Amino acid sequence: MGPPAPQQNFFDLHGEEHRFTRRRMAPSFSPRRVSTLRPRIEATTAALVGALRTLGPGEAVDLRRALSLPLTMTVTCDLFGGPAGLRPRIGQAMDTQ
Numbered sequence: 001m002g003p004p005a006p007q008q009n010f011f012d013l014h015g016e017e018h019r020f021t022r023r024r025m026a027p028s029f030s031p032r033r034v035s036t037l038r039p040r041i042e043a044t045t046a047a048l049v050g051a052l053r054t055l056g057p058g059e060a061v062d063l064r065r066a067l068s069l070p071l072t073m074t075v076t077c078d079l080f081g082g083p084a085g086l087r088p089r090i091g092q093a094m095d096t097q
Helices: 015-029 031-052 063-080 084-095
Strands: none
Touching: 015 031, 015 063, 031 063, 063 084
C-alpha cells in the first residue's frame, strides 16, 4: 500500500481561498446556531457514555470508536445538515482520514 493521497481541505487553504471558504462556513458556527445544538450534543454524549456502562469490569473499549468518532460525526452532521441515512458512511469517511 502506498502513501495516502494528499487531500485539500479547509486547513490547507491560504489567502483569499481561505477567507472565501471561512465566510461560507461562519454562519454554521454562530453562537446562536451552536447553542441550539447543545441539547442534542448533550443527549448524544449521554447515550454514548451510557453505552459504556454496559461494559463488564475490566472489559476493554476503544474510546475513539465508541465515543469520539460517533460524537464528532453526529455533531458535524447536525451542524451541516448531513442526512441520517448517510451518517454511517460519513463516519467511515471521517475515520479513514
